Structures are given as C-alpha cells and as structure tokens.
Amino acid sequence: MNAIVEKLREAYHLDKVPSPIILYNCSENQEKYHKHRQIFNRRFEFMPAAIVLCVTTEQVSVAVKFTSKHNLPLRVRSGGHDHEGECSGTDTILLDLSEMDKVEINSARGIAQIQPGTSFQKLTTLLADVNVMIPHGTCATVCIAGYTMGGGWGPWTRKHGMCCERVVGATLVLGDGTIRKLSMDGNLDERELLWAIKGGGGFSYGIVTEFVIETFELPFEMIKFQIEWNEYCYVPENKMFALRDSTPTLAVLQAWEAVIASTDLTANQLVGTNLKISAKHHAREDGPVNPCTVSHNCVMYGYWEGDENSLWEFIRHRFELTGRYTVKILGKAGCNHKHLPYGEHLMSSWDRYSFHNMNQLKQGLEGLPFPPDEDQPAPHKITSRLVNAQGLGEEGRHKLLESLTSPLVLPGNKHFGLFTYITLGAIIGNYYQHVITPEQKTKSAFPYKDKLFTIQYQTWWNETEKEMEEGQNNHVYTRVNRALDWMDVCRDYAIPNTSGAFISFKDSSVPTKTYFDKSYEDLVKIKQTHVKDPHNHFRSRKTII
Structure with missing residues (x-):
C-alpha cells in the first residue's frame, strides 16, 4: 500500500x-x-x-x-x-470535491445551500423546478465553487450581476483545518473572509464546502437564442471553410456594444449576452488590415426575458442594418416551460466552436443547436482583458479587429479542429447601472463591476475522440504553436480603452495583481491575517500570494 x-x-x-x-x-x-x-x-x-x-x-x-x-x-x-x-x-x-453535490433550497428564505461539486446542469434544473434561479455560467459541466470565487460571469449578469454578489454565507476550512461558518452578520474576520471568496479567486483563503446563495424568481418566459453573421460554408475543392457573406465585423461589433450599453427597457430584457468572433488568416503580403471592411464569422448569444414576438422585434430594431444574418432559437425555459429541464435546454456552452458541427458542414448538413462536443474536455489556452466603462471607441474597435486578423492564424485550421477566436461577455446592464448602490458594490472582492465587457481570447484543439486517440501523431500539432503565438501577441496587443484581466479566464503569464486590481492589497492582508496558513500551503501560481 x-x-x-x-x-x-x-x-x-x-x-x-x-x-x-x-x-x-x-x-x-x-x-x-x-x-x-x-x-x-x-x-x-x-x-x-x-x-x-x-x-x-x-x-x-x-x-x-x-x-x-x-x-x-x-x-x-x-x-x-x-x-x-x-x-x-x-x-x-x-x-x-466532485462527490459533494448536495443542494438544499429554502424558498421561504430565498436562499440555496449548495455544495462545491454541484454542476450547473444539475443545479439549474433543481432550482428551476421550484421557480427560482441564481446567476450561473454558460458551461453545463462547470461546478459552482471555482466559478463563484472567480466572480461568476454568465447569461444573467446584465440583470442580476455576477454570482458572487449573491453569496451571503459559506462554510470554509482554514489552513489549520478549522471549520468556519461565514455570514454577512458574523464577526469582522468572518465578514472579511466572506468578502474575499466573493470574487477574490479560489483556494487562497481556504476550502469552501458549502455556499449560501440568494435566489431570484425564475421569469415566466426565457428564450436562449443566437444570431450569426458571415456563416461558414465548406469548399470541398480546397478542403477549406469560407465565409458565405462579407458583412463588416465592425458593424456587428458596434451594434452589439450599443445594445449592452443601452438603458432602455427593451435592452433590459436581454438579461445576458456574449459575442463570439472567429480569428482569421491575413497574409503579410496583403498589406495592412482594413478594420472597416474586414469580415469574420460572428455569433451573438443571448438570454431573452419575454416571448418570441418581442425577441424578433428587438432583433429587427437593433440589428437590421448590420447585414444579412440568421437567427436560431436554441432553447426555452421559465415558469411557462416547466416540462423542459432547464439544465438540458439552456445550458450548452457559449464559449466553444464545435468540431462536430464543422464536420456536419463538410457533409452538407446543418450543425446541431446543442453540439455533443461543446462541453467536452480538450486542450486549450485562454487569456483576457476587460473594456473600460466608456467602451472601446473607434480606435479600440479597430485594434481589436486587427488582433483577430493575423498571419499566425493559418488557413485550414478549422479542418483540423483548431479554433482561434474571442468571446466578448457583457457585464454592464441594469444590475450594475441601476440596481446595486455604490456602497453595495464594496460588498464583494470582484474588482471590475464598472467594466463594459470582458474580452476572452481562446484557442482550442484536438477535440474529437478520434483526434485524442491519435495523440501526438496528429496534423493539428503542425499548427498549434503558431496559434499559441497568436495568443501571446493578443495578450500584449495595444487596444485602447482596455485593462485588467478576469481570473476565471486564467492565464499564468498575467501578473496576479492585474486580476484583482483595487482589491489586491486587501485580499493579501486577509490571507495573511485570517486564513491560518503561515506557510502558504493554500497556493498555486495564481493564488493571491
């Protein structure tokens, strides 16, 4: 033994x-x-x-x-x-802690007690069954713990804020094995520890074995939808994917940014959204990129509170001048759809391109609304930054699109299951604009409440079972290094009106202080004062110290 x-x-x-x-x-x-x-x-x-x-x-x-x-x-x-x-x-x-997945819902008190190994697919269905919900993520297989301690961005952020904002209690194991029950009305060290785990990153301050999170009422009608511009089509002669249209990406980006910054009532029905823009090859000999005309595949995902008629009117009003697009209804939930399990109908990933769908296109078939590989493990690299409250502005948009149009993104990557793209995740919305007060904004360690949206650069590869079996004898590995070089270039790309980084999109090359900004010094002090971990056993590369 x-x-x-x-x-x-x-x-x-x-x-x-x-x-x-x-x-x-x-x-x-x-x-x-x-x-x-x-x-x-x-x-x-x-x-x-x-x-x-x-x-x-x-x-x-x-x-x-x-x-x-x-x-x-x-x-x-x-x-x-x-x-x-x-x-x-x-x-x-x-x-x-994956076996610690118990959930207790107290509708009378408006709270849920959730153990750390609970996945969103399971959790959201249990909550919806009793007509309540919490702010959750976009990937069904993610569990509550690391997500919440990193802040907790997702499809409810515009209306209900980050998940960490709704944490009102927790059970925490400290560095000496002490078990502490934290609450908002506890003593000072309990309140400070609770503040720290609300967006201050995972593992640094102890091991959470239960969260107490405030719920909100599930709306009567929820619709998950997508809008796609410049769809891909497969060209068999050269074994390449091409764009069907040439709508300028700039027009799509401007329209999406205007929607999330809007304070009108119809924009508030868009409770959460992100915009995915695929990177593309640009040969050096073709000269500088023209950001006003360059086209990329763009997919907007959203959660809409309302019926289909109001959604179609919103899309027509906000996006009719952006060029040709297609709309898909991906799922429905809410009190009006109790027969549809929430976790199965609203929880496919927003953050991945599907190699399965690309193979469908090769055969002349439509991709599936819920591709079976979107939540599957795969090698990848992530980095991030955030857009300041004033928005990207003209120069910022141009530089962002330049970063997405690069000789390091090789033609034909998608054929081999290598995907390079960004996702822009809306933070700004009714919650951070109007619901939460300046004093309430100090109640969590998440430092980027006033940012407009996140920018998440992503590279994924080797996603199918066949490719995984091939291991190193795989043509994708003739391309991965240049895709990762693209990530390195993008991390340091000079994009005006951007700053910071989001710890949930962790990149070990980003300095730790960048993730926690104005909360950093207080988090270090809490770690040193309250965690009972003098030799810093609760550490990894991106813990607070």
Whole structure:
C-alpha cells in the first residue's frame, strides 16, 4: 500500500472521522484513479500522489491538517475547469470535491445551500423546478465553487450581476483545518473572509464546502437564442471553410456594444449576452488590415426575458442594418416551460466552436443547436482583458479587429479542429447601472463591476475522440504553436480603452495583481491575517500570494 495513503487513513481513524475513498496509482483502482486525475484542460496531464474523494467538511479538514503536518503539496478540484490546471498537480494530495453535490433550497428564505461539486446542469434544473434561479455560467459541466470565487460571469449578469454578489454565507476550512461558518452578520474576520471568496479567486483563503446563495424568481418566459453573421460554408475543392457573406465585423461589433450599453427597457430584457468572433488568416503580403471592411464569422448569444414576438422585434430594431444574418432559437425555459429541464435546454456552452458541427458542414448538413462536443474536455489556452466603462471607441474597435486578423492564424485550421477566436461577455446592464448602490458594490472582492465587457481570447484543439486517440501523431500539432503565438501577441496587443484581466479566464503569464486590481492589497492582508496558513500551503501560481 502507498505509504502516504496508509498514514492518511490513520489520520482519519485518529480523528474519528470516516475515511473517504482514497485513490492512488496502483493496479486495484487504476481505472478510477485515471478518471479522477483528468482535468478539463487536456493540455495538462497530472499524476497526483493520492486523490481523496471527500464527501464531508470534516473529511476535508482532516486532509488539510494532514498535508500541513507532513508538508505535502495540496490541490483542490470540484469540476476541474481551471484553465491553467491549478486544480491538480503531479505528486500532490488532490482533494476531489466532485462527490459533494448536495443542494438544499429554502424558498421561504430565498436562499440555496449548495455544495462545491454541484454542476450547473444539475443545479439549474433543481432550482428551476421550484421557480427560482441564481446567476450561473454558460458551461453545463462547470461546478459552482471555482466559478463563484472567480466572480461568476454568465447569461444573467446584465440583470442580476455576477454570482458572487449573491453569496451571503459559506462554510470554509482554514489552513489549520478549522471549520468556519461565514455570514454577512458574523464577526469582522468572518465578514472579511466572506468578502474575499466573493470574487477574490479560489483556494487562497481556504476550502469552501458549502455556499449560501440568494435566489431570484425564475421569469415566466426565457428564450436562449443566437444570431450569426458571415456563416461558414465548406469548399470541398480546397478542403477549406469560407465565409458565405462579407458583412463588416465592425458593424456587428458596434451594434452589439450599443445594445449592452443601452438603458432602455427593451435592452433590459436581454438579461445576458456574449459575442463570439472567429480569428482569421491575413497574409503579410496583403498589406495592412482594413478594420472597416474586414469580415469574420460572428455569433451573438443571448438570454431573452419575454416571448418570441418581442425577441424578433428587438432583433429587427437593433440589428437590421448590420447585414444579412440568421437567427436560431436554441432553447426555452421559465415558469411557462416547466416540462423542459432547464439544465438540458439552456445550458450548452457559449464559449466553444464545435468540431462536430464543422464536420456536419463538410457533409452538407446543418450543425446541431446543442453540439455533443461543446462541453467536452480538450486542450486549450485562454487569456483576457476587460473594456473600460466608456467602451472601446473607434480606435479600440479597430485594434481589436486587427488582433483577430493575423498571419499566425493559418488557413485550414478549422479542418483540423483548431479554433482561434474571442468571446466578448457583457457585464454592464441594469444590475450594475441601476440596481446595486455604490456602497453595495464594496460588498464583494470582484474588482471590475464598472467594466463594459470582458474580452476572452481562446484557442482550442484536438477535440474529437478520434483526434485524442491519435495523440501526438496528429496534423493539428503542425499548427498549434503558431496559434499559441497568436495568443501571446493578443495578450500584449495595444487596444485602447482596455485593462485588467478576469481570473476565471486564467492565464499564468498575467501578473496576479492585474486580476484583482483595487482589491489586491486587501485580499493579501486577509490571507495573511485570517486564513491560518503561515506557510502558504493554500497556493498555486495564481493564488493571491
């Protein structure tokens, strides 16, 4: 038996806490070990020394005390979606909280008690069944913990703010194994710890084993929709994807930015939205990019509170001058659609291009509204920045489109399942403009409440089972390095009226202070004062210290 595992089991026995399942790399549980060691970003392959499948707060506490006593590196995962792989590590003790997925909903108090391993597909369906909801993310397989501690952007942000704004309590295991119940009316150190986990990033301040989150009433009618400009078509002769139209991307970007900055009543029915713009090849010999005429595939996703007639009128009014587009209704939910499970109908990913759909186009078929690969693990790289309150402005838009039009984005990438693009996620809306007061804005550590939207640069590859089986003998690897070079260029691209970075879109090359801005010094102080972690065992590359 693994010596570390034997000692850890002994620690549970001595503390009179039932021992959880502990996996390590041996013949008797190798299959289960390999399943639990995998994380969402397949760019990283880690081999933890032991994986502890905790199901109670007390089990987490014993493991924390054990690793601290024996000076062993510690990692924690719930859904495993950390883009830089910081939720795991080789030769670490990995606390896997994916089995902690209980949800208790108290409709009378307007709160939900949610354990960290609860996925959004499960959680949103349970909430909708009793006509309530919380601000959630866009990927069904993401779990509540890391999402909320990073801020919690999603399709409800314009109306209800980041998820972290609605956290009113939590159960937290500190660095010495102490279990603390945090609440808004607790003592000073409890209030400061609660403030820190509301957007101050994961892992730094302890291990959360339960969140208490305020719910809101589910609307009568919700529609998830998409609008697409410059759709792709497949050209068999040269095995390339081409754009059907040549609508200038600038027109689409300007229209979308005007909508999210608007304060009129119909714009408020757009409770959340993002805009995905695909990068494209531009040869150096073709001269400078003309940002006024360049065209990219653009897809706007949105959640609409209202019926289809009001949605169609909104689209016509706001986008009829942008050029030819197609509209798809992707799903419906709300009190009027109780027969439709929310998590299955409104929770496909907004953040991915689907290789499955691209293969459908190759065969002359329509892509599916819910591609089966959108939430599947795959290698990827992410980086980000945010747009200041005044908006990009003319020069900012031009520079953004220049960054998306590059010789580093090779022609034919999509044929090999290599996707390079940005997603713009709206933050500004009725909640941060009118609902929340300046004093209330200080109640969470998330520092970017006054930004207009996020810019998330993304590169994904090797997404199909066939490609994964091919491993390194895959043509995509003749292209990935240049796509990652494109990411490096974009990270440092001079785009006026942008600043900061969003910790949920983690990039280890971005300085930690950039993620937390004006909250940074207070977060460091809270870490040093309240977490009882003098040797900083709760650390990874992008924790607060």
